[in-house]
Amino acid sequence: MPEKVLVYSRFPKALMLRIGERYELLDAAGKPPAQVFGADQLADIRAMITAGGTPLGADMMDMMPKLGAIVCYGTGYDGVDLAAAAKRKITLGHSPGANASSVADIAVTLMLAAIRRLPVADNYVRSGDWAAAKPSPMMRPQAGMRGRKVGVYGMGEIGRKIAARVASFETEVGYFSRSRHDVPYQYFPSLEALTEWCSVLMIAVRAGGDTHHIVNADILRKLGKDGYVVNIARGSVIDQPALIAALSEQTIAGAGLDVYAKEPHAPDALSAFPNVVLSPHIGGHTLESHVAMQDCVMANLAAYFAGKALPYEVRGA
Template sequence: MPERVLVYSRFPKSLMLRIGERFDLLDAAGKPPNEVFTAEQLSGVRAMITAGGTPLSGNMMDMMPKLAAIVCYGTGYDGVDLKAAKSRKITVGHSPGANAASVADIAVILLLAVTRRLLVADHYVRSGDWAAAKPSPMMRPQPGMPGRKIGIYGMGEIGRKIAARVAAFEAEVGYFSRSRRDVPYRYFPNLEALADWCSVLMIAVRAGADTHHVVNADILKRLGEDGCVVNIARGSVIDQQALVNALTDKTIAAAGLDVYAREPHAPDALTAFPNVVLSPHIGGHTLESHTAMQDCVIANLTAFFEGKPLPYVVREA
């Protein structure tokens, strides 16, 4: 009989099909498990699947007294209370690097769309302004990629792939991360120094208490009036109100975002800027990435139920 696994976050059913072939899934569809299932049903749950950004507290874990494994679908695990899990002897797993290539791709897409003002150019054609030879200050020539200074905050799997991609465009690459890496790019000792140097700040750092709102008004000001910021990490890394203020005051030139303080993100002041390119948190949303993330989830769950260490365990836990 298949082992029972609780699906905590709300996932499209298509993403759970392969996993459901191996395990008996109890789908809470993003609701508190005790609102969907009885205490008796939850009493036997030993493992659960969650999205890394979904808040998962110790109180929620206690609804499943036998819970011993939390498996995150994706690289992130910032929503999981790791201290609570550790105190309850619950192992936490994730899918490290599974979506790194596709997230790096969306980062470069946003970078190019922002710096070359692709959405503005698209509107210029669709509106008929180009055909009417109507002047547009937004269509002035912009600096290209060769020689542009690209700063990458976070040099993990995703950061390295972003660096390799932008280096191919003949840009200069610098980075700041918690530790210096063996990479052929210029290292900066802190985020302030990186922001002072670069014209585009690419955020690829893991979210956590130490990175909450670390990209604040001061960091944005250091980028300068021709500076841009691209975020494909987590919305919590940027002080979103500070970003709105910086765009309003023209402290920086533009932004490209795939993640937000709250998701899904509703239309607001941020969405009204013509110099901001937005995507709905689709960095890892490719067929290859989902297959790779599902492979990690299945491997973690299989190892757990066989009494083996999780192959993709969160070390901080």
């Protein structure tokens, strides 16, 4: 009999096919598990799969007294109550670096699209304004990438890949993280110092209590009227109302966002800015990334059910 695994977050069924070939999946489809499964079914659950950003607290863990492993599909685990998991001796696993290349790619895509105003240019062609030689203030020449100073906030696997990519655009690259790394980029002692130096701020830091709304009105003010902010980390890192205010007041030049304070993100003030490029949290949404994340999930589950340490265990969080 295959081991039973609860699928806690809402995932497209296609993403669970490979995992379902090895385990009996109890898919809650994003609903509270108690609404879908009986207490007797949940009582037998020893392992579960979740998306890292989905809130998972002590009350939910208590519904599964045999729960011993929470496996996050993806790098993040900010939705998991770490203290509650530790208290219950529940092991936490994730998929570190599995989608790093894809997320770095979308970060650079958003940066270029915002700076070169590609959505505006696309509409200029589609609307017929270009063919009609209709003037557009938004189509005036903008400063390009050569010589720009790009600051990377967070120098983990994704941050490193972002830095390597943007360096190829003839830019200067600097970074700030909790510690120095052996990388060929200028280190700054604080986020404030990095932001004052750069004209593009790439946010690639892990979400948590210490980074909640850390990119606030003051940081955006330091970025300046020619500055752009790109966020592919978590929406919680940016104070979204402060970002909207900065865009409205032209405190900054624009933004590229793949993550939001609330997801899915409904059209709001952000949607109205032509200098903001939006994507629906698709940074890691590529075929190769999903295969890599599934490999990590299955390796973690296999190790747990075999009584071994998780190969991709979250440590020191």
